[in-house]
Amino acid sequence: MKTNRTLLAITALFLSITSWTLAQSSLDARDIIQKIDKKQEVQYSNAVIRGTLDLTELANQKRVNNAKLSTEEYKSRVEVPLTFRNCTFKGDIIAYKTLDRDGKSRSNWLGSDQILYTADFKEKVIFENCTFEGKTEFKYSEFAEMAVFNDNKFRNEANFKYADFREDARFEGSDFSRSANFKYADFRSAALFANARINDYADFKYAEFDNGASFLKTRFNGSADFKYAEFARQGDFSGADFRSNPDFKYTKGRRTM
Template identity: 35%
Template structure:
């Protein structure tokens, strides 16, 4: 009898930890209907196009019309509801940025409420170029296995990239962090670019491993700059970097 109970308990435990599968199309439908998204321990199948490009394209002017009239080629989708993915695996692309070559339009998704992608695995592209994060955002503990970009992204509230893994080149070029941001204990397997990035209330690179190059050219930091135990495998480009008004080298000398 004890053996039967133990086996049953083991079976229940294995079921409770099994990830469910959720279709990206169902998530997009819920977002479109104004619902908040709260998904954990799930595998997401299908492309998660947060820009809703396919919905927008048919009603947009053709390239010649918007080009001749001097109009903008940027189409922005504002996601009003909160989004939370915890311990999820995205099997296909997660897109908050799409440059559509045929039409000439660029599609962008902005997040008006909090955006959580915590302890997630992005097996394909994770594109957040130009995205605005108006509320708290969290990518901590996540793994980016292919291309990812946060170029030109703006983070208005609390944000964390602590304990993340970037397998491919990662770029935060021109990103704007208005609150403190932590990359502590993260690993960048290839080059990491923070060129022109603005950290307006501090940043932590504590225990971060940059296994190749680190580009901090023109980076500006105001507030805490924690690089305790930071490792860089190849070169650091710190030309024109400003840490609380000082050059990178002078800041390091002062902090010793």
């Protein structure tokens, strides 16, 4: 009887896992790009997205003049709300890339002989409880509305260097397996990282926090660099867990530890 009960339990577990797997929809990243180009709202739950979601190659891509950079730049604009909940991204999410003149990618280098491709977001962006197995490249992106990245798992470096958050930026409860790059990021409204975990380098060097920042109970397993960061209002680090000494050299503004 005990053996039968064990077999029944295993069978029930297998059926449960199978049902959950079948409930997951799978789609190609190109389907999402097509919806954005058609100005259709993007909203997915419990989906597996395959392929590279390259937001720098939208139909509205235009060449722009950037006074701060000497390189040639092309900008795409996501003009519809994006909502992803409980989704898994198998490939990269690209809102920033650089290419040589011959089309070769050189994402870690930007020179006068490079062509820069970026994407801005004009509507609300929500990624909640998602897993990013590839790269997440949002360098130089502007988020005009609220940007929600709560309870996500970033398996590779999360690159938000130079990102401009016009409204609340929420990364609460997210797990960064590698580095979290927010160097030079501009948080014009609330920056919320409460209960997040950053396992590698947390780079907030030169970041500007214009309207309060919460790192309540955030866990920094690697180096935490806030050198030259500016807190126009209070930066709350209550209960934050620093596994190595954080660098607040030349930081401006009030902080609660």
